[in-house]
Amino acid sequence: MERPAPLILRAATGLRRAVGVLGHAMGLVAGWGFVLCAFFITFDVLARSILRVSTQSTTEITGYMLAFGLSWGLAHTLTQRSHVRIDMLVNRLPQRIRIWLHLLSLLALGVFMAFIANGAWDLVDESLLFNATDISLLRTPLAIPQGLWAAGMVVFLVLIACMLVENLLLAILGDARQVERNLSSRGYDEEAQEALEALGVTETKP
């Protein structure tokens, strides 16, 4: 029988979940963005060769799509524990050391993303100051794609901060197993489950 978690921990977990849900939704939007991007380019290629008309902006638009998809998927990927770490050595250490290395890893990610997210907002700010556009036919104001891109970075940073607080509390309270569950890389069973689902094995083999 576990004792109820302290209020502060429950608050941290709740906050982390809320940001995680937001990140998940953003990840799905990012994925569908790529699908739309594929159809958009295909449309442009066909229109160009059959109708001889073109939006003439596929290079720019798809570039923005990549930036958007990349950054909006970051938080979701962290929740799915799919960002790459080299944990060969870490996994051989005892759990009580391991969880601190998990936290250190998350902290390093937080520091790095703090610089990037800050730089991203400065970039948007600068683009607003310049009233900058690209030089394609569309003259897209750069602050729009850059702003969306920066937003993804910020949500990612906030999620990292929430996870850091939550798991630091867990570590201090001595719940190492939960930290391990939250922060270690994806395990065999999860990956295998996904692969089987993707292959549709469960459907085709009675």
Place this chain on the structure above:
Amino acid sequence: MLVVFLGLSLTGTGGGVDVPISAVLLLLGVFGGFFAAGIYVGAALGVLGLLAGFAFSDRPFWTFLGQTAWSPSSSFVLVAVPLFLLMGEILLRAGLSERLYRALNLWLNRMPGGLLHTNIVASGVFSAISGSSVATAATMGSVAMPFFQGRGYDPKMVMGSLAAGGALGNLIPPGITFIIYALITETSVGALYLAAVGPSILVMGLFIAVILLKKNAAPPPGPVIPLGEKIRGLVGLIPTILLILIVLGTIYAGLATPTESAALGVVAAIGIAVVERRFSFRMLHASAEATARNTAMIGLILLGAYVLNYVITMLGVPQMMAGLVSGLPLPPWAIMALIIGFYLALGTFMEGFSMIITTIPVIFPVVTALGYDPIWFGVVVTMLVEIALISPPDGTVLYVLQGLRKDGGAIGDVFAGVLPFVAVYILAIVLMMIMPDIALWLPRAAGP
């Protein structure tokens, strides 16, 4: 390799340089520490860049990180990556990759190494359309990996052969590296493409030899399959061949650029799934989600790599090291061997593209002064970039493959698996040094 640079640092030939070579070594040490501690790879690269910047730069470099991160995020060169990833996810869920491999297996199951060969051959075919190694590895990885699940193949060799196959992406024409090399050095893209044919065949042959030698990596040969069944099995290849024709054909017919053809591939894959009655909204949704996840996974590493790149190029580290190597009083072949060693060392912690972009302007005049053929060197450099992409610990292709992996194994498998292939790739370069005609006979025979 470190020994060489330690030796160089003692000779003290680097005049007018702000970063001491010992500092470069220290950074390499910190880098190793980060990896050992299991820091996220993207964060390890990025934080290393920040540390180097704060230690050595007299510029407010952090005020430029937004732009530094924006460039690769919106780069047209990388747009093809998520599109090919998406295509791979759809093919996987539509059961097409399964059918492709089943058909190939009918023909290859008696060969030692079995389906591992298809990783190389299929990557080679894909490389002939794609100009990007990361895209090649991403596509072939997502198509091939599920098939090896639970079939008795050694995961090390599966991952190693896929990485090796990915490292053909730029070498087999077309390739982005050749185009950039040609731009910087004013050599002919066409001649470079021709010169790459011989080495491509050589490298693929060596890869196949590696697999043949490691015959324990594949399950024992299956029963003899009657020819009729083999031929019937070819039907399974039709959708994939159709898809290749669409992607390849539109490029060759001048209807689309390689980047655009990736998008056509996605739409065609959806079309094939619809025709095969394997399409569903849920399946597309799952493909989209997986694409977003894998793109972000690769993206975080790229962000870190670009920050590190920005800082070390701003500090002039690659140029300094290149100048050091090329200024030594040694015979031409020894300088060339050092240059190759220098790229191999640099490739362990630098991204391939920026590696050539920043160093070729320094190295190239030395190479031509030594009497080496610029076309030959372009091929060698491309091979070195490819090696950088698959050499641990910082090889983009390796992380892409690890990210696509479904069996939950450690990245150590990937590292260990790719090493024999890296070794024969280096062997290929040595052979080219001994026999430059491996590259040069074709442009001479077919040249204008």
Place this chain on the structure above:
Amino acid sequence: QPQITIQAVTQPTPAIPQYTRVDIPLLRDGLPAASNGRIRVNLAAWPERNLNGPEIIRLVRSGQVEIGAVPLNTVAGDVPLLDMVDLAGLNPTIGQARQVAEALMPEVNRGLERFGVRVIAMAPYPAQVLFCRERANSLADLRGRRIRTGGGSINDFVAAVGGQAVGIGFPEVYAALERGVADCAITGTGSGNGARWYEVTTHMYALPVAWSTYGYFINLAWWNRLDAPARDLITGTFARIQDEQWKLGDAASEDGIACNIGDRANCSIGRLVENRPMTVSRPTPEDLQTLRGILSNNVLPAFVRRCGAACGETYNRIVAPISGTRYEAR
């Protein structure tokens, strides 16, 4: 006197003559020599610093480098006024391109002041002409063709002649021309030679659409901190660089044509094309007349729409007396 170290990033590739024949001898080597070693210059081409071009004003602004050069069209997304110097069809001769550039310099610097940068010199690339896979003898031949541009007002020009502007990243252009994804591409006569486009195109239509005029941008805060002797030295150096670059631009324009058509006697800067040289067509007076019409009817109005009405007035006040074509609001 304190030592001064200058970081400078100037050309899109390190192999072009603008870099090897002017920037290296005058800026990288000349300035330290003239200052008796007091000023040190770390010069690099864009790729050596991993740069693409559009970010260069911001690079200078943030103090990463003191001096950065970039074509004005490339950064016109940040500062639309910069486009005015080198609008498509504005300058039929390189002499006029220089006159316009010098006349606009004070105005450009007033506009740039609030961003913390200024232009210290402007210079051209060789004439921007059309490299085509098929016969192209006149503007009329461009109708319906897919033409790769670097963006900016050249897109308006292409649209006006009935062509279709396609945006393809520079590294993909060679392959795009080879496969016919683009029918033509616009770049400098010498630049196309350097990028070996003659391997994948057959006809050069030598209408000088523009000059890809670029500016050497400097960080204003740094400039204001410099002492007077250093500033004088640098100003003098850039005056010489500017002179040399305009001379080179002029020479390289004709040289590029000569090299691409295999005219050995007149090809000394670029690479002589011996196998399958290109065919060149010169613009007729009618074509130049049409180009002028396109400037006033298409290019100028589109430019003012992007840049604002004030830019139209500036144009009429400073540039129209030189070009002889006024901007009419409609």
